Amino acid sequence: MIYLVTGGSGSGKSAYGERLILSFGEGQRIYIATMDPGEGEEGRARIARHRRMRRGKAFTTIERLRDLGSLRLPGSGPRHVLLECVPNLAANEMFGGGAAWESPEALAEKILGDIRAVARQAENLVIVSGQIGEDGCAYDRDTRAYIYLVGRLNQALAALAGQADEVVFGIPVRLKGEKA
Numbered sequence: 001m002i003y004l005v006t007g008g009s010g011s012g013k014s015a016y017g018e019r020l021i022l023s024f025g026e027g028q029r030i031y032i033a034t035m036d037p038g039e040g041e042e043g044r045a046r047i048a049r050h051r052r053m054r055r056g057k058a059f060t061t062i063e064r065l066r067d068l069g070s071l072r073l074p075g076s077g078p079r080h081v082l083l084e085c086v087p088n089l090a091a092n093e094m095f096g097g098g099a100a101w102e103s104p105e106a107l108a109e110k111i112l113g114d115i116r117a118v119a120r121q122a123e124n125l126v127i128v129s130g131q132i133g134e135d136g137c138a139y140d141r142d143t144r145a146y147i148y149l150v151g152r153l154n155q156a157l158a159a160l161a162g163q164a165d166e167v168v169f170g171i172p173v174r175l176k177g178e179k180a
Contacts, residue, residue, distance in 0.1 A: 002119055003126045004157045004176075007167035008134075014050060016167045017082050017128045022057065024124050027078030031059040032068070032118070034088040036096070050084065065092040069114035073121045081122040083115070086129035086157070090149050095142075104149040112156050119160075127161070129154050 003020055007013035021029055031054060035047055054061065059082070064071055066089065073079055083089075093111055094101070101107040119125045131154075133139075133147035158164045163177030 001124055001162040002157070002160050003124065004129060004154075004161040004164040005126060005167060005172075006129045006131055006154060006164070008131050011167045012170035013128055013130070013167040014084060015053060015170075016165065016172050017084065017126045018053060018057065020126050021059075021080050021082050021124070024078075024080045027080050027123060028075045029057065029059045030073055030075075030079055030081045030122075031061045032071070032081060032083045033061055033063045034065055034083070034085060034092060036065055036088070036092060037063075065089075066096055067093075067114065068111075069117045071114075071118060073118070078123040079121060080124045081118060081126070083118065083125065083127045086111075086127060086153055087132055087150050090153060091146060094146055094149060104145050104152060108149055108152045108156065111153060112160075115157070116160075127157055129157065131166075 005013050005017045005020070033047070033050070037044060037047055060074060062071070068083075068089070073081065090107075090111060093107060101110070115125075115127065130150070132150050139147065158176060161176060164175045165172045166175055167173070
């Protein structure tokens with residue numbers, strides 16, 4: 001099953017995504033990390049914090065900045081996968097020096113296809129995303145296209161997901177799926 005977890009910056013969505021994975025019981029836990037470690041001191045600090053959060057939880061970590069469609073998950077049997085996170089993946093695909101995309105819609109379809117390829121290999125896929133562009137600021141054309149891309153991905157992923165939760169102040173709020 002696909003689970004979508006979203007929320008604002010610092011909302012607790014990553015910790016909640018990990019709790020979901022841990023709740024699935026037996027099986028291999030795989031963490032797909034998409035943050036580019038070259039993102040400066042703040043990015044490196046965030047990566048270190050996430051590594052500390054995972055410590056002792058038996059995750060196999062795969063660092064994959066883009067092109068999830070060609071990723072083959074290790075092991076066999078039930079795999080519970082945490083994809084962290086969609087905005088980083090979208091930025092890497094859009095600005096990371098890969099193929100030029102004719103439109104955000106075309107790139108969204110490519111990323112969604114890649115995520116579906118991962119989902120086919122997993123018993124459970126928890127996708128952590130984020131809500132960006134809600135600050136009302138004016139941005140340049142490329143940033144507006146990125147914000148649109150993430151919004152488009154979030155809508156499509158919510159449609160694919162059997163469960164979607166928004167984490168607000170560390171509190172998960174069920175948006176789709178059976179109420180807890």
